[in-house]
Amino acid sequence: MNPTDRTERPYLDLTVQLVLGAAAAVPVGVRLGYDPADPLAVRLDFHGASEAVPPWFLSRDQLRGGLRTPTGExxxxxxxxxxxxxxxxxxxxxxxxxGAAVLYVPAAPLRGWLAGTFAAVPAGTEGTLIHWDEVVTELLRHG
Structure with a gap:
């Protein structure tokens, strides 16, 4: 697959458990999305959430690492x-x-889907897909 193409499965829809307390959790639908135009990030949207709940952007490398060892700060x-x-x-x-939220995410589908994103855009090649002139222009506009 050409790295500029979208992954075969650019989205992964899952039902995760949103932890409410020590003994309570509720199922919540989420969508993980990957776009090679933003090759370092995975977008996390909550299904049915109001506009007041913005998407989260997670590090693709952090998600992959978190399948093996605790990651992130x-x-x-x-x-x-x-x-x-x-x-x-x-x-x-x-x-x-x-506040904070804890999501319990099924590991097998996450692992398989992430593998597809790395097949489409291998680790270490992400920088070749970033339009650096646009990034710098945007940073200078808001800086």
Missing amino acids: GNVRVCPPCACHGPGTVRIVLRGRE
Whole structure:
């Protein structure tokens, strides 16, 4: 596949568990999206969310790393499957101004989908797809 083409599966729709407390979680639909035009990021949208719930942009490398070892600092952390939280579940912790959310994400479909994004845009080649002049222009406009 040409790296400038979209992945075979540019989106992954999943039902995840949104943790509400020590003993409570609710199922929530999410969509993960990957666009080679923004090759370092994965977009996370909540199905049916109002416009007040903006998408989250996660590091593709961080998600892949989080399948094996805890990754991230600050607003996004990814923790791999483990015996205490479930051998088939990746935990994604999102922290924002309004609070934090913990998502339990099925590991197998996430792993397979991420592999497809790396097949489309191999690690280390992302910089060749970024339009640096546009990035610099946008930064200078807001800087």
